Amino acid sequence: MGKALLNHDENFFKDLAARQVASGAHYIDVSVASGKADKNQEIKNMEWAVKTIQEEVDKPLAIDTTDPDILKAGLKNHKGQAMINSISYESLDRLTAFLELAKEYQAKLVALPTTDKGIPPTSEERVDVCMYIIGEARKYGIDMEDIYFDPLVLPISVDVNNSVTALDTLKKIKSLSPRTRTTLGLSNVSFGMPNRDVLNKSFLLLALKYLDSAILNPLDEGMMSFLTAGGALLGDEKMRADYLRAFRKKRAAKKKELTEKEEKAVDEKKANEIKTEVKEKPEVPKPEEDKPEKKEKMDPIFESLSMAVQEGDTEKVKELTKKAIDDGFEPEKILDDGLMAGMETVGVKFAEGEMFIPEVLKSGETLKISIQSLQPYLKEDGPTYKGKILMATVEGDIHDLGKNLVSMNLTANGFEVIDIGINIPASEIIGAVKEHKPDILGLSALLTTTMPEMEKVINLLKENNMRDSCKVILGGAPVSEEFAEEINADLYAENAIEAVSVINTALAG
Ligand code: B12
Numbered sequence: 280m281g282k283a284l285l286n287h288d289e290n291f292f293k294d295l296a297a298r299q300v301a302s303g304a305h306y307i308d309v310s311v312a313s314g315k316a317d318k319n320q321e322i323k324n325m326e327w328a329v330k331t332i333q334e335e336v337d338k339p340l341a342i343d344t345t346d347p348d349i350l351k352a353g354l355k356n357h358k359g360q361a362m363i364n365s366i367s368y369e370s371l372d373r374l375t376a377f378l379e380l381a382k383e384y385q386a387k388l389v390a391l392p393t394t395d396k397g398i399p400p401t402s403e404e405r406v407d408v409c410m411y412i413i414g415e416a417r418k419y420g421i422d423m424e425d426i427y428f429d430p431l432v433l434p435i436s437v438d439v440n441n442s443v444t445a446l447d448t449l450k451k452i453k454s455l456s457p458r459t460r461t462t463l464g465l466s467n468v469s470f471g472m473p474n475r476d477v478l479n480k481s482f483l484l485l486a487l488k489y490l491d492s493a494i495l496n497p498l499d500e501g502m503m504s505f506l507t508a509g510g511a512l513l514g515d516e517k518m519r520a521d522y523l524r525a526f527r528k529k530r531a532a533k534k535k536e537l538t539e540k541e542e543k544a545v546d547e548k549k550a551n552e553i554k555t556e557v558k559e560k561p562e563v564p565k566p567e568e569d570k571p572e573k574k575e576k577m578d579p580i581f582e583s584l585s586m587a588v589q590e591g592d593t594e595k596v597k598e599l600t601k602k603a604i605d606d607g608f609e610p611e612k613i614l615d616d617g618l619m620a621g622m623e624t625v626g627v628k629f630a631e632g633e634m635f636i637p638e639v640l641k642s643g644e645t646l647k648i649s650i651q652s653l654q655p656y657l658k659e660d661g662p663t664y665k666g667k668i669l670m671a672t673v674e675g676d677i678h679d680l681g682k683n684l685v686s687m688n689l690t691a692n693g694f695e696v697i698d699i700g701i702n703i704p705a706s707e708i709i710g711a712v713k714e715h716k717p718d719i720l721g722l723s724a725l726l727t728t729t730m731p732e733m734e735k736v737i738n739l740l741k742e743n744n745m746r747d748s749c750k751v752i753l754g755g756a757p758v759s760e761e762f763a764e765e766i767n768a769d770l771y772a773e774n775a776i777e778a779v780s781v782i783n784t785a786l787a788g
Contacts, residue, residue, distance in 0.1 A: 287327055293335035300336045303521070304497035306362050307332060309353065310343035318348065325352040333358050341389070347376040354384040365389035365429070368408050378419045387425040388416070389462060392448070398431050402447035405430055409452055413459060423458040427492060430463065435478070436471030442482055449489035460491040465502075480505045488513055500529070523635050580606065581616040588621025588649070589628070591641030596649040610656040611776065618653075622646050622680070643680050654687055665693040666786045669717035669749075671708050672701040673732035678725035681755060681775075685721060688775040689782065705735045709743055717749050719770070719782055724755040733758070734766040750785055754778060 296307050309332065311324040329340060329352075341362035342353035354361055363386050366377045381388050390412050392398070392405035399405045409428050416426055430448035433441040445468070449461050468482045469475035480502060483493060487509040495502050504525060510518025580603050587595040596618070603613045625642045628634040634642075670686050672679055679701045686696045699711050712720055720740075724730045733753055740746045752770035753763045763771035770785055772778035 287324075287331075289331055292328065292331050296332045296336045296338075299497050300338050302497035302500075303503055303525075304338060305492070306339055306341045307336065308341045308343050308364060308494075311349065312344065318346065321346075321349050322352045325349050326356050329353050329356040342386075345373070347373065347380060350377065350380055354380060354386055357384070357386075360385055360387060362387045362389065362427075365391050366412065367391040367393040368412060369393055369395050374412070374415060378416055378421065381416075381421055381425075382419045387427065388421070389427045389429055390416075391429055391431055393431070398433065400444070402430075402444050402451060405444070405448045406451045406455065409448075409459075410455065413456055423456060424460060427460040427462040428452050429494070430461070432463065432465075432468045432482070434470035434472070435468055442468050442485070446486055446489070449486060453489050461489055462492040462494060463490055464494040466495075476501065484509045500525075519637055523638065527633065577616065578606075578608070580608070581613075581620065584613065584617030585621035585624060588618055588642050588645055589625055589634075591638060591645045593645045593648050596645055597652050600649055600652055604656055610653050614650070614653060615776075618646055618649055646680055647683060650684055650687055654690075665783070666718040667695045667697070667715065668719045668721055668782065669708075669711055669715055670696060670698045670721040670723070671703040671711070672723045672725075673708075673729050673736065674702055674704045675732060676724050676726050676729040677701045678723070678755070681725065682721070682723035684775045685723070685754060685772075685778045688779055692779045692783075694782070705732060705739050708736050709739050709745070712740070712745060712749060713743075718786055720749050720751045721778070722751065722753050722768075724753075724758060727757050730755075730758060730762065733768070737767055752778065752782065752785075 299307055309325070309328050311321050311328060313321060313324075325342070325344070329342070332340060333356075339359055339361055340353070340357060341364040342350055342357070343364040344350050344353070350363060354363075361384065363377060363381055366374055366381075366388050367390065368374055377388070380386070390409065392408035392412075394408060399408060413423070413426065416423075428449075430445045430452070432445035435441050445463070449463070452459060452461060463483075463486055465479045465483055465486075466475070469478035472478055479495075483495070483502065483505055486493075487506075493506065495506070497503060504522070507518045507522035507525060511522050580599060584596060584599045584603065587599055599617070600613060603617065604610065622642060625634060625639055629639050668686075668689055670682055670689075672682050682698070682701075686698045690696045697711070697715050697717065699708070703711075708720070708722075720736075722733050722736060724733055737746070737751055740749075740751070750769040752772060753768045754772050754774075758771065760771045770781050772781045
């Protein structure tokens with residue numbers, strides 16, 4: 280690194296920065312300390328390093344120095360809000376100079392509880408120093424959320440209580456000044472101990488509850504997965520998403536490696552076999568409609584809508600839906616080729632282990648909200664009352680997106696819909712039929728294991744002499760027309776659009 284800095288090796292610095300960002304770093308620490316007394320050279324190096332790294336990555340930098348002039352060189356050349364690493368109370372002059380620069384360049388600060396006597400041994404004393412620094416920072420009008428306190432940890436090899444002191448300091452700072460942020464350099468805790476990795480990760484987990492950030496090597500995959508796992512367990516949604524993303528990334532890399540190494544040979548062999556086979560078969564001309572160029576080209580907005588549903592990005596879906604409407608696309612087409620297509624892909628990815636329950640739920644929620652935003656357009660024709668439909672998802676089944684869609688589409692087409700929800704026992708459904716006297720009862724099931732509940736409802740209707748009072752329509756991905764016939768339901772529809780026409784016909788006849 281020293282040599283690369285001396286030679287201003289642009290490629291080396293840019294590559295290192297890019298790799299750190301790719302691994303999830305939020306800040307890149309920049310230190311130009313050479314151990315030599317050439318301050319002017321260090322100032323030049325800092326200017327060069329900040330400019331060079333920011334040409335490559337768009338993450339902010341942490342200017343790591345104890346010298347105000349080198350700090351200024353870094354801050355002056357930094358685009359956006361930099362981080363100062365670090366301030367302390369070793370010298371009042373330096374503290375003041377750093378705070379002035381922080382104010383001038385609106386930088387964030389890492390603050391350390393050190394004094395001219397070193398690191399205070401107890402958590403109480405460290406907190407006192409922190410509170411003093413906070414007081415000084417307030418004089419400069421620095422926002423508490425821009426200060427990151429690092430309680431400093433000494434190795435447990437020297438004193439077994441060292442990690443506890445750091446943890447207590449963090450906890451006290453958070454309770455005394457909740458808006459102040461915290462951070463922690465982890466690795467010192469394990470110095471002089473074997474198996475340092477285990478200690479560092481365990482320490483991170485113990486501290487995580489009081490931490491807003493941590494200083495760690497983002498290229499250390501194991502540590503990053505502990506960070507995201509711990510964050511997810513502490514209720515941080517972004518960490519949970521990062522945990523899943525990291526898992527997928529790792530699996531994709533493994534798959535790619537496998538494909539490259541082992542499957543290449545197999546593919547080549549197969550390709551040769553296919554070539555031979557094709558040669559032996561007589562050429563059959565393709566029918567006209569099979570030719571790919573005949574296929575209707577889909578507007579890219581549908582792919583964007585589908586992607587936004589997959590990403591669970593509600594705002595983007597709403598925005599795109601509005602744009603599609605403004606561009607004159609039919610609401611039904613937006614629903615089918617955009618929103619539903621996205622959810623279908625979510626289903627495939629879920630089944631293949633590519634997506635996981637939190638993401639499926641987020642996509643589901645997005646679908647729900649976006650369908651609601653489409654509803655006014657579906658209603659545009661001003662439907663007249665056509666009949667009463669009672670909708671329920673059967674007992675043991677909590678899937679409701681499809682049922683909701685059917686309900687909405689029916690409402691939009693002039694039916695009165697009473698939706699009694701998900702996981703509804705047969706007896707409760709019968710009770711609701713008695714109470715509301717619908718023309719049609721709609722039952723939804725998405726699990727093969729809950730389909731028998733549908734038959735239970737129909738039998739119970741019969742037992743209560745209510746079978747003739749309302750027709751029963753079934754739906755849900757695993758349900759088929761044959762199944763509906765088999766259990767003596769009256770109607771079946773494959774989707775929300777078909778549901779409307781099937782019900783229209785049934786009530787007209
Ligand atoms: C979203 C989802 C979830 C969400 C549900 C969120 C919610 N609020 O609904 C969550 C994450 C909670 C979930 C949980 C589970 N799920 Co799930 N889930 C799905 C997923 C990905 C999408 C379903 C969906 O909403 N599709 C979009 C909607 C709009 O389509 P739809 O429901 O088919 O509805 C349309 C039609 O079927 C029809 N329709 C639906 N109902 C009705 C009713 C009537 C009257 C009519 C006429 C028409 C009709 O019209 C709708 C619109 O066109 C599917 C996979 C898939 N591709 O289907 C798996 C899937 C249904 N789930 C599955 C499983 C196994 C589970 C879990 C057991 C997972 C687990 N291991 O814990 C649990 C079960 C929980 C429970 N007790 O119900 C399996 C079911 C396998 C099977 N056939 O039995 C599937 C197929 C995934 C898979 N391949 O493994 N799931």
